[in-house]
Amino acid sequence: MQQPFHLGWFLGNSFGVHGWNQQWGGTSARDWSLPDLHIDLARSLERACFDFLLMEDSVFVPDNYGASMEFYLARALRAPKNDPLPLVPLIAQATTHLGIVPTISTSFYPPYLLARLMATLDLMSKGRVGCNFVTSTAARAAQNFGLDAHIEHDTRYEMAEEFVDLVTQLWASWDADAVVMEGDVFTDHTKVRPIDFKGHFFTSRGPLNTARPPQGRPVLVQAGSSPQGRHFASRDMDCVIAAYSTVPDMKAFRADMRERVAARGRDPDGCKILFVASPTLGETTAEAQDRHARKQAHRAAAAEVTLAGMASLTDIDFSTFDLDAPIAELTTNGQQGTLRHFLKQGATLREIARNYRYGVDDLVGSPDHVAGQMADMMQEVGGDGFMFTGPLTRRYVAEIADGLVPALQKRGVVRTAYAHPQFRDNLLEF
Numbered sequence: 001m002q003q004p005f006h007l008g009w010f011l012g013n014s015f016g017v018h019g020w021n022q023q024w025g026g027t028s029a030r031d032w033s034l035p036d037l038h039i040d041l042a043r044s045l046e047r048a049c050f051d052f053l054l055m056e057d058s059v060f061v062p063d064n065y066g067a068s069m070e071f072y073l074a075r076a077l078r079a080p081k082n083d084p085l086p087l088v089p090l091i092a093q094a095t096t097h098l099g100i101v102p103t104i105s106t107s108f109y110p111p112y113l114l115a116r117l118m119a120t121l122d123l124m125s126k127g128r129v130g131c132n133f134v135t136s137t138a139a140r141a142a143q144n145f146g147l148d149a150h151i152e153h154d155t156r157y158e159m160a161e162e163f164v165d166l167v168t169q170l171w172a173s174w175d176a177d178a179v180v181m182e183g184d185v186f187t188d189h190t191k192v193r194p195i196d197f198k199g200h201f202f203t204s205r206g207p208l209n210t211a212r213p214p215q216g217r218p219v220l221v222q223a224g225s226s227p228q229g230r231h232f233a234s235r236d237m238d239c240v241i242a243a244y245s246t247v248p249d250m251k252a253f254r255a256d257m258r259e260r261v262a263a264r265g266r267d268p269d270g271c272k273i274l275f276v277a278s279p280t281l282g283e284t285t286a287e288a289q290d291r292h293a294r295k296q297a298h299r300a301a302a303a304e305v306t307l308a309g310m311a312s313l314t315d316i317d318f319s320t321f322d323l324d325a326p327i328a329e330l331t332t333n334g335q336q337g338t339l340r341h342f343l344k345q346g347a348t349l350r351e352i353a354r355n356y357r358y359g360v361d362d363l364v365g366s367p368d369h370v371a372g373q374m375a376d377m378m379q380e381v382g383g384d385g386f387m388f389t390g391p392l393t394r395r396y397v398a399e400i401a402d403g404l405v406p407a408l409q410k411r412g413v414v415r416t417a418y419a420h421p422q423f424r425d426n427l428l429e430f
């Protein structure tokens with residue numbers, strides 16, 4: 001009997017514009033700033049017993065392609081985009097078990113504010129939130145927060161580790177049994193303590209002025225893939241998400257992460273590793289193959305969209321490069337692991353744009369066929385699950401939640417019911 005695996009949904013472009021100029025987009029582009037599409041998504045994921053919904057975020061309008069904001073704004077790529085945090089309580093109200101993971105920048109968020117905000121959300125949702133920690137990667141983002149240039153890549157991760165140290169201590173500044181509500185006493189003051197945190201980057205006295213989060217601390221998630229990103233993730237994270245497109249790359253990442261987690265004195269099974277996947281489904285395998293071929297042809301014809309997307313993640317203006325010249329090694333202060341994965345996919349930029357796979361992209365077929373492919377892949381990789389991602393339309397969500405997941409459930413490889421009320425307990429269940 002195969003060990004079951006976990007399912008998450010990685011919502012790229014988060015609370016931005018979805019479905020604009022796309023078939024099956026319905027009214028979601030016009031209604032982009034309303035929460036309805038996200039709430040529908042969350043309800044579908046819960047019906048399919050997903051562990052969690054992760055909402056990406058970024059805090060800048062890109063101008064990395066052609067030194068102008070035009071490419072991005074004209075196509076609604078990355079802007080406009082609302083802050084995803086206000087969606088969290090709305091989704092929590094609309095669901096009962098789904099984990100909800102907004103993205104937080106450790107480079108720009110004041111740690112005390114973040115600790116209080118996440119504790120509040122964990123209390124409001126009775127223990128169902130998590131936090132995707134990113135260091136933010138764009139110079140433009142840094143400039144929105146008063147810096148001339150972004151903090152150096154590895155230093156950002158040192159800050160991130162200290163940030164997590166501090167917020168974790170703030171969450172623990174109230175004992176679990178501090179609120180007693182006995183006689184005249186609401187809170188036992190002996191169970192609430194200052195933390196007097198004095199780090200290299202951050203200082204905070206504490207304690208938090210709200211109570212301890214029900215999970216002790218929200219579920220901690222991270223997606224860095226450089227050696228520094230992996231090192232950061234290994235100390236505290238409950239879950240690491242990664243975008244690789246081949247089984248050997250997935251296996252190598254998993255083995256490396258588990259080694260790093262063990263080297264920190266932790267049980268490697270305490271840190272779940274989930275891989276990004278975008279299946280293409282059809283009622284028959286032939287129909288799915290046809291859809292996949294059209295998707296690939298579309299990508300090959302729209303090289304600029306791929307290159308502009310990568311430009312905004314790496315601060316490299318690919319519009320200035322010869323698309324057919326051999327591509328040299330490039331360096332970035334942005335997303336280093338992502339750039340490395342991108343450059344591996346061809347000899348020239350045109351070839352890379354044509355071939356580019358963000359995650360596991362070649363799962364193609366009927367729901368039952370893809371469920372078999374995914375089960376086999378997880379068996380080979382060793383765990384711990386997948387993060388679906390793709391163009392957010394209600395049609396695509398239904399294909400995954402109401403087509404593919406029931407096929408996975410039939411095979412017994414994903415859960416059919418939640419065993420626990422809280423997010424971390426479900427994540428660590430198997």
Ligand SMILES: Cc1cc2nc3c(=O)[nH]c(=O)nc-3n(C[C@H](O)[C@H](O)[C@H](O)COP(=O)(O)O)c2cc1C
Pocket residue numbers: 010055056057058103132133134135136137223224225226227228229230241242243276334335336337338
């Ligand atoms: C699935 C996934 C989701 C991510 N979500 C975000 C995000 O919401 N915001 C962000 O700034 N970076 C995001 N990243 C980027 C990572 O935080 C990280 O910068 C990137 O993977 C490169 O790793 P490195 O910085 O360690 O080189 C994401 C990466 C992956 C693979």
